[in-house]
Amino acid sequence: MKHKPYSKCFRVLSSDLRIKIIASLHSKSMSVKELSESLGEERSKVSHALRRLKECGFVKSKRDGKSNIYVLTKSILNDVKKEGNLFDIIEEHVRKKCNKGRRCF
Amino acid sequence: MKHKPYSKCFRVLSSDLRIKIIASLHSKSMSVKELSESLGEERSKVSHALRRLKECGFVKSKRDGKSNIYVLTKSILNDVKKEGNLFDIIEEHVRKKCNKGRRCF
């Protein structure tokens, strides 16, 4: 088992904003502006976040006129749709374990 | 969907050392000293890492004489054993997506 890839991927998922972006894009592909407005976050912040998500293959983008539309890649899109996906696993863990510890939240 | 729990859990998993510890404890429950020696990492570093893993419910500890033996909790232990677990999902993602991006590794 190589460790670096795991920690790197988890690190990209370790930001609240980036998780929000994944959740948003799951409902609907969006431009930076749309994401930025719907999340109430500064545009450049969203842009930097998207870059990190893109670098690790969680999202991709396509030009549409003046906008760049961001889309979840199949990989993570499938995860979110499938039963027993990445988020289910974490959610279950959180439900069972994390609320008991003081510091986790 | 609450976002904080996700990002917090992912953050705890975003350290190479902490992933190594999880992998080690998967083979065998160990004391801080044993972990520290087998990983070649400074004792206090391992102790701090274990605290974070414990805070988020990934490991628990039990006294055994002078030692504290660290054990993976059922939650994550099951994950590592089950097909389609957390690590499989990330591994598959890495294999498919991350090696294409420059920055991910």
Added chain:
DNA sequence: TTCATATGTGAATTTACTTTCACATAAGTT
């Protein structure tokens, strides 16, 4: 081509995390 809109990006700043170190505690041994 000039202007407005949407976005990307680098760098400085700020914030968060990790590592190290000295010391405290706890249990077993002599």
Added chain:
DNA sequence: AACTTATGTGAAAGTAAATTCACATATGAA
């Protein structure tokens, strides 16, 4: 009790990541 071993812990120092901001680029409209 005094000593040794194993560990926990707080705080300083070091390192990395997030945020902000000014500017660059790219596309469509007038």
